[in-house]
Amino acid sequence: MAKVFITWALFASLGLATTQVDLGYSIYQGVKNSTTGLTTFLGVRYAAPPIGSLRWQAPQSPAVNRTVMSASSFGPICPNSPLSLGPFGSVGAIASTEDCLFLNVYAPSNAKNLPVLVYIHGGGYGAGNGQQDLSSIINGNGNSFIGVAIQYRLGAFGFLSSAEVKRKGVLNAGILDQHFSLEWVQKYIACFGGDPNRVTISGESAGAGSVMLHDIAYGGTLGTSLFINSITASPYTPEQYEYSDPVPTALYDKFAIAAGCPTGPTSFECLVAQNSTTLQEASFNGFTPMTDGTYIQQRPSQALLQKKVNGLKQLSGNNANEGNLFVISGITTESDLVAYVNETFFMLTSTEQNTLLNYYSFIADPQEAAYEIYGDATLVCPSYWLAEAYSAKDSLKGYKYQYSVPVALHGTDTAAYFGPPTVNQGPDFVKAFQTIWGNFVTKNDPSISNSIANGAASPSPHAPNPASHWPPYSRAAPEFINLNETGGTLANVTSPFGTIVLEYIEPGLKNNITLLNAYTFENDRGVRCDYWRSISANVPE
Template structure:
């Protein structure tokens, strides 16, 4: 307990940042921060009291477990939902500080420290959110990208044995599931040794040698100054395989007892209700944008999935079929309908041919299929789930966030922003994302027709349905996409909501079928 009141009218510092690897080498960092960063922010309606018992939305930021912060403004979504809930945004340790892993770390400290920070923040919410008008029995945890992956990890925590003790509902937007190794496997151990070497603690004797005649790596690291550790975390994270971060969650046998693909299959999860979303074009920010031939695709697959045999690679190529036709760079790119015509297998607004093939493989194995598996895991045993896809062009990774938190970017009309905020808000308040047709259709549509989002069907493995969130109309304008090409988006005047229902399994040329494949090889990926 603090002896005196604390003036909390500004954000606390955020954690030292560690970037993902990219095609352009990143220079050594000089942007150092403090390690005193475990802060959270509470957004409470002005008239809320300890007796208000409002639902609570907890936001976990993304950033690949190496970047980001908890400064997301939650006030707009709370206001759009008539001040009907309390908002909490949290921070957690990042990079090597949160996710350094090895046998020595496990023996002397903790692995998955960043996830444990999140877990502790959720315990704080249970203990203190009533002081801000919140009801600890009505907590919804949410996140996008690594924040969505974090929500997945909290859903899986301790083998799904926590029930509703920390949260009732969960929202995942593009849940990030990178390769998840065991805590002392070769890959995280090599990252540990590389980090230690860069921090001035070379791995001469991992455990201190016979009779502890030398300082152990762990003890050496404990005694290093924070700037040395921050520089090592930054540089190791930036030097890995393209599009990846250097320090990630691991299977530790305790907090994360199994691989997500395996535990979700067994439906061993915490909480009761799940709203699961993904974007139409998740992949381009994470795949090299120079894949033009099938040979180049295969080379990328071999680097990305190191444990896969040649037969495994052949299976991927069969599931992700291609015409192998040459692609003319001047050919127009276009968004798929998801239902008929070309599918995301070979076509999108940001790529086509072998490049799109790679983008979609990465998108599905890393973001999209985890969103499917989560929806499936909450589909029975007294639980419920709902599924959506955000498809407003260009719908690349992260483009959805301004839709539910605002302020909306030009391609999202005010009707869309309000509807998206209401979808999330109703899920927080009512544990159901359905919204009135008048809001789903939008005021400017002049439509009184029943909208599928007004009676949103639950997701079921025997009838897996999703709502596709898109728009029609508007005026075209050009932007540079995550893939580096010029693409056309639409802006006001004239944007109208276009929410449709679709079979999630047959969507985009059989996406559910492909996600079943990734589930079957999850132990080998590993994910």
């Protein structure tokens, strides 16, 4: 066994990439791709199967298996909730297994001490998987960094909360899985040619919300031990209660009953002993992270206000129309809007609710107002708070952007940086967006050159562009880069959700990247976000 770890240590010290990696506990054979110039290692186990007595327990190190294992295909995905949150969730349970704690590595050939981008998938904490292909964004940045995409326990398996779970298991198991994968990166990424001292963690939607929770983990006392930068694209921030509050306790009891277990002192043991299929079918409520007092010590709005953060740099983004996919239709009157707010944010006092509605009175259409209210509360304002939290001192910097390419619904940005791009995302725009992420990973700064920001199709590609000197976000200067396009040809396009929409497509698309005031933008959005934070205890977020 000593020889095994000497081999691993040698590769780690040299920082060399290879098609076969010895991790000490296992050996994986990767696959070279001559088209991308990357060697992929798919289905790499980073933790022991969280099954049997390890269900709802902290992740554990994998058992030693010295057989050379092929890393040519993805590992099994984690069980998805039958009805997950958000527009990208599943309608029915997907074939899966609880033995799902795998990750995937995308390493440039002959990589040596390259920066690392870790990606955490979204899906409302109840759906999704780690099969996002990171090849395009790596290729788009000249193969200058390594990519890692992870999986974590979802739904009730990852986020079951109650005093009973606290006593006999662990809270936020899915978040602890993510943390364990980041520790794995620190231990083993050098075997793939990566530099553990230059790790950027990233995510979209619930993945970005997860990144936010790692940003504030342990009260912001982790420093740069696991990552130096973080990217949060539309950080999904659902209600976050104390783990033993009535809401998570009621969800625990409903889950136990649906799984055929009693609601009493033996409920946890019954759930641990229950078969996986029964538990998957019972996981139909929205299980999300809770304040556990240890890893997640506060609600995000408060931790970020107090600037209790890990890492050094933050790149935070939101889309222009975040709320549209999450809000019910048929909100046609003021009474409908009041009813929607009352049901969605049921802990607000009548005074808070009335004040909130006044902040959105500039929107004449009640349906549009509902979109804006939900989007601000759950996705947009948290991105503001993140950027501001990293303006505490000179060593910290936060950067802010908005994705505004019509129709800029939640999740539509990912096609631009991960690919394949949608028809309304021109090649110049894709190049700019991918380079923004890439420069942040490799240079700790999202600024891009004037020529890339303006694009080859611009009549003045070398004209000054604000994205070439991206200003850090601060309360005194709350500026963000607006990522949009102009020009193009109007056409009927089938959206990712099957609807026909009018969009501008090639030929003729040109980048339109500008600097705007985030505070005064759209009738003082910054003021609205301040109000959301002031009432966050009753949201709660």
